[in-house]
Amino acid sequence: MQLADKYSSENIEQKWYDFWMENNLFHSEPDAREPYCIVIPPPNVTGMLHMGHMLNNTLQDVLVRRARMQGKNACWVPGTDHASIATEAKVVAKLKAEGIDKSTLTREEFLKHAWEWKEKHGGIILQQLRKLGASCDWDRTCFTMDEPRTAGVIKVFVDLFRKGRIYRGVRMVNWDPSAKTALSDEEVIYKESQGKLYYLRYKIEGSDEYIVVATTRPETILGDTALCVNPNDERYKHLAEDARVIVPLVGRSIPVIRDEYVDLEFGTGALKVTPAHDVNDYMLGEKFGLEAIDIFNDDGTINDKVGMYVGVDRFECRKVIEGDLTAAGLMEKVEPYTNNVGYSERTGVAIEPKLSMQWFLSMEELAKPATKAVMEDIIKFVPTKYKNTYRHWMENIKDWCISRQLWWGQRIPAYYLPKGGYVVAETAEEALRLAQEKDSTITMSDLRQDEDVLDTWFSSWLWPISVFDGIRYPNNPEIEYYYPTNDLVTGPDIIFFWIARMIMAGYEWRNEKPFANVYFTGIVRDKLGRKMSKQLGNSPDPLDLIAKYGADGMRVAMLMSTSAGNDVMFDEALCEQGRNFCNKIWNAYRLVNMWEVDNAIAQPDYAKEAIKWFDEVMLERIERVHHNMAQYRISEAFTELYRLFWDDFSGWYLEMVKPAYQCPIDSATIARTKHYFDELLRLLHPFMPFVTEEIWQDLRSENDPISICIASEPKAERKADEGILSRFSLAEEVITAIRNIRKQKNIAQKEAVSLHYIADENYPAEYEAVIRKMGNLKEVEAVAEKEAAASAFIVKTTQYFVPMEGAIDKEAELKKLTADLEYLEGFLASVMKKLSNERFVSSAPEKVVANERAKQADAEAKIAALKEQIKALK
RNA sequence: GGAAGCUUAGCUCAGUUGGGAGAGCGUCUGCCUUACAAGCAGAGGGUCAGGGGUUCGAAUCCCUUUGCUCCCACCA
Numbered sequence: 001m002q003l004a005d006k007y008s009s010e011n012i013e014q015k016w017y018d019f020w021m022e023n024n025l026f027h028s029e030p031d032a033r034e035p036y037c038i039v040i041p042p043p044n045v046t047g048m049l050h051m052g053h054m055l056n057n058t059l060q061d062v063l064v065r066r067a068r069m070q071g072k073n074a075c076w077v078p079g080t081d082h083a084s085i086a087t088e089a090k091v092v093a094k095l096k097a098e099g100i101d102k103s104t105l106t107r108e109e110f111l112k113h114a115w116e117w118k119e120k121h122g123g124i125i126l127q128q129l130r131k132l133g134a135s136c137d138w139d140r141t142c143f144t145m146d147e148p149r150t151a152g153v154i155k156v157f158v159d160l161f162r163k164g165r166i167y168r169g170v171r172m173v174n175w176d177p178s179a180k181t182a183l184s185d186e187e188v189i190y191k192e193s194q195g196k197l198y199y200l201r202y203k204i205e206g207s208d209e210y211i212v213v214a215t216t217r218p219e220t221i222l223g224d225t226a227l228c229v230n231p232n233d234e235r236y237k238h239l240a241e242d243a244r245v246i247v248p249l250v251g252r253s254i255p256v257i258r259d260e261y262v263d264l265e266f267g268t269g270a271l272k273v274t275p276a277h278d279v280n281d282y283m284l285g286e287k288f289g290l291e292a293i294d295i296f297n298d299d300g301t302i303n304d305k306v307g308m309y310v311g312v313d314r315f316e317c318r319k320v321i322e323g324d325l326t327a328a329g330l331m332e333k334v335e336p337y338t339n340n341v342g343y344s345e346r347t348g349v350a351i352e353p354k355l356s357m358q359w360f361l362s363m364e365e366l367a368k369p370a371t372k373a374v375m376e377d378i379i380k381f382v383p384t385k386y387k388n389t390y391r392h393w394m395e396n397i398k399d400w401c402i403s404r405q406l407w408w409g410q411r412i413p414a415y416y417l418p419k420g421g422y423v424v425a426e427t428a429e430e431a432l433r434l435a436q437e438k439d440s441t442i443t444m445s446d447l448r449q450d451e452d453v454l455d456t457w458f459s460s461w462l463w464p465i466s467v468f469d470g471i472r473y474p475n476n477p478e479i480e481y482y483y484p485t486n487d488l489v490t491g492p493d494i495i496f497f498w499i500a501r502m503i504m505a506g507y508e509w510r511n512e513k514p515f516a517n518v519y520f521t522g523i524v525r526d527k528l529g530r531k532m533s534k535q536l537g538n539s540p541d542p543l544d545l546i547a548k549y550g551a552d553g554m555r556v557a558m559l560m561s562t563s564a565g566n567d568v569m570f571d572e573a574l575c576e577q578g579r580n581f582c583n584k585i586w587n588a589y590r591l592v593n594m595w596e597v598d599n600a601i602a603q604p605d606y607a608k609e610a611i612k613w614f615d616e617v618m619l620e621r622i623e624r625v626h627h628n629m630a631q632y633r634i635s636e637a638f639t640e641l642y643r644l645f646w647d648d649f650s651g652w653y654l655e656m657v658k659p660a661y662q663c664p665i666d667s668a669t670i671a672r673t674k675h676y677f678d679e680l681l682r683l684l685h686p687f688m689p690f691v692t693e694e695i696w697q698d699l700r701s702e703n704d705p706i707s708i709c710i711a712s713e714p715k716a717e718r719k720a721d722e723g724i725l726s727r728f729s730l731a732e733e734v735i736t737a738i739r740n741i742r743k744q745k746n747i748a749q750k751e752a753v754s755l756h757y758i759a760d761e762n763y764p765a766e767y768e769a770v771i772r773k774m775g776n777l778k779e780v781e782a783v784a785e786k787e788a789a790a791s792a793f794i795v796k797t798t799q800y801f802v803p804m805e806g807a808i809d810k811e812a813e814l815k816k817l818t819a820d821l822e823y824l825e826g827f828l829a830s831v832m833k834k835l836s837n838e839r840f841v842s843s844a845p846e847k848v849v850a851n852e853r854a855k856q857a858d859a860e861a862k863i864a865a866l867k868e869q870i871k872a873l874k
Numbered sequence: 875g876g877a878a879g880c881u882u883a884g885c886u887c888a889g890u891u892g893g894g895a896g897a898g899c900g901u902c903u904g905c906c907u908u909a910c911a912a913g914c915a916g917a918g919g920g921u922c923a924g925g926g927g928u929u930c931g932a933a934u935c936c937c938u939u940u941g942c943u944c945c946c947a948c949c950a
Contacts, residue, residue, distance in 0.1 A: 190948070214950065216950065263949050263950085266950065267949090271949085272950075278950075280950075281950080340948060385878070388878055388945095389878070389945060392877070396946080527886085563887075566880095573899070573900090574899085577898080579912065580910095583912050583913090584909095584910065584913085586909090588910080594909075636897095639888085639897070642898085643898090650909090654909085740916065740917090742915085743903085748905090749907065749914095839931095842930080843929090843931090844893070845893080847893090851893080852894095
């Protein structure tokens with residue numbers, strides 16, 4: 001094969017992805033092999049790929065590809081999430097742009113638009129994942145709102161209802177006035193906001209006195225139904241037991257109540273009570289039997305209950321009321337104030353606490369086995385620090401508001417009867433049957449299904465079960481084979497939304513964990529540490545990066561910068577590094593590939609030596625990679641391979657066995673070299689699938705599998721020989737020292753030099769041919785005495801000399817030797833200090849003491865040698 | 875207000891049961907050497923945030939201070 005001198009990912013990646021698909025290499029069916037399964041965290045169906053997806057899916061692909069190469073039946077199930085609020089908001093916006101207002105459409109008409117949108121945009125994100133090389137089983141692609149998943153969700157709802165876990169009731173919920181729906185507590189994000197604290201005057205009835213109340217939300221005076229003070233507050237002791245005050249502007253008379261809930265320190269110590277629009281006021285209202293006046297429409301404008309400011313938006317109303325209060329002399333003062341305001345996770349608007357009728361799921365029982373599973377490491381969290389977060393939430397879990405006032409989603413299967421009451425059933429027919437048990441005259445047209453849909457997470461929490469249709473068919477062969485899945489890779493931001501709930505669902509419907517391990521990724525930030533966002537414009541388009549650096553380059557960037565649970569500081573330079581690594585692999589292959597083989601020539605000594613060493617290197621590194629991967633230290637595992645290929649294989653081994661220019665190579669060496677190359681590619685393949693396949697295909701012989709995807713992962717058959725590795729490192733040191741001398745003395749690599757040494761047990765004689773070649777030595781000779789006319793160095797205890805032609809710089813040599821001597825004497829002193837410490841020698845482990853003694857011996861030998869060299873020089 | 879995590883080279887981070895401070899990138903020097911300048915060879919760079927303790931011995935364990943991150947709570 002003729003190879004270009006630079007690696008280009010351009011045509012290669014698409015070619016091999018197509019090849020993998022044509023050969024169905026990612027498809028999995030249950031069989032006798034051990035399964036390995038990952039379910040993808042389903043991205044929003046209308047979403048676009050961002051850097052977080054790149055990170056997350058690179059890691060999943062590494063795990064899946066590796067499992068596949070280990071001979072497991074690897075199955076990575078892809079899919080998308082219907083993301084009810086986000087998608088509905090997008091569809092509403094799109095319709096609005098076309099001049100269609102959602103409110104003019106029927107549910108059916110709207111859903112038709114929504115499905116059209118989904119068909120058009122849905123799945124783009126999955127197409128994008130293919131560019132990354134994701135080895136998903138695309139035949140299994142699921143959607144949280146497709147028919148099997150929807151049926152599962154409905155079945156689960158009915159099941160929970162029958163178990164008495166689902167109830168309906170009026171509660172204070174988080175209302176999103178933009179999406180016009182209730183949200184769960186988890187969907188509210190609190191942020192510090194600059195606001196104002198308004199001091200309002202409430203006139204005491206039958207008196208000219210005022211009580212001043214501090215509030216951040218003056219517009220809610222419309223809903224005030226009491227004023228509350230602390231019973232211990234001296235400032236208000238004089239008030240009559242049944243005192244009443246007049247709500248400013250509104251003119252309504254409300255009672256003054258007394259409760260210790262009120263903080264004496266805050267504001268004026270007087271609190272206005274608006275039970276319909278504040279969680280704490282709501283509790284006061286319950287306690288004192290106050291009326292709750294809901295003053296807002298669903299979109300956050302003022303309704304007509306009070307007859308003032310009707311139709312005005314809540315924030316506009318705040319400004320108007322501020323002016324009106326001031327004009328009426330009812331505003332004492334206004335102060336700047338910073339407080340926490342809740343915002344909708346999806347639409348970004350400020351949440352309005354609102355009383356409304358919603359469906360709730362009681363969580364306490366569900367949480368119990370799920371908490372236990374994580375705390376007892378039946379499900380392992382990587383890193384473990386998230387166990388604490390998890391436990392805290394689980395132990396304080398609140399009921400889950402599962403109804404959403406949207407259309408895009410699974411409609412709640414509750415059917416209301418004409419004369420009140422309702423039934424819950426999987427189908428309308430079943431609902432009718434149940435209804436008729438209550439009232440035999442009811443017909444289908446009498447039943448009215450609940451208008452609300454379910455929270456998206458109410459379908460996602462079933463994902464590891466539902467992708468195998470295990471809700472509807474709990475005993476089907478697929479769910480029995482693949483469940484529980486092995487690894488889940490996701491961000492800690494959805495630990496409550498998703499992970500915790502999947503664990504609960506797993507135990508509830510399969511009495512078994514949904515996955516064995518959860519690997520938490522961090523957030524991808526830019527190199528300044530800022531979160532990537534559209535507003536900041538600091539989020540690169542991953543597809544652009546892939547086009548520029550290749551998918552493999554992109555993957556390397558992700559792998560180099562990530563460790564479990566830590567944020568990723570993304571820097572485009574890392575992609576460049578990844579691309580360079582691809583090029584390095586490519587060129588290493590180009591070198592090996594261009595050698596002409598001559599079967600007649602014998603294997604040179606240097607090649608024998610290099611192979612003897614590199615066999616051990618491979619064993620050692622394979623073991624380390626394996627060890628790192630077992631602990632999910634994916635970044636370290638990759639770095640290990642990166643250095644193995646670049647430094648040890650390319651920098652040392654290939655240079656050692658490389659034949660002289662235009663000379664052929666012997667058959668034994670080329671065979672072994674290609675064997676290493678094959679192993680290295682197989683080790684690298686899970687991390688860099690494309691470049692490894694491209695080269696491996698050229699290397700592949702007939703009996704090999706058709707793709708590296710299904711080739712086997714190299715294993716270390718035995719432990720590496722430490723002795724060989726440490727002896728070789730002496731040779732490496734000698735070569736480096738020679739290179740150093742060349743550099744210092746300005747001797748070109750081309751110019752051969754001599755090396756003399758005083759033989760002792762630390763002279764690596766078995767690598768002499770390698771030293772000779774790598775050092776470009778014309779002779780290597782043992783001598784009896786140190787030489788003056790030479791650059792000298794010491795490795796371990798062996799003295800070496802590179803004879804210099806002409807005079808050497810005595811002063812410079814002496815200076816260097818003296819500096820070395822000083823350092824060594826200091827080092828020896830510190831070693832001796834330890835060894836002369838009675839308590840160290842008696843309490844430290846034998847190994848450590850022996851090590852110190854070896855250091856002592858080495859240092860002493862070196863010092864003696866240095867002294868001799870100095871003497872010889874003088 | 876409460877919890878957790880972090881603080882190691884200029885930058886990003888490893889450092890596994892306590893026993894010689896590491897990597898990648900960047901920097902500096904020299905090389906367009908016939909696989910690769912997307913490269914090669916070499917070098918410099920750290921009081922392991924500060925303080926205290928345990929120990930023969932601490933980046934590592936304990937206490938404490940500082941700074942950062944994040945989660946939970948939501949007093950108007």
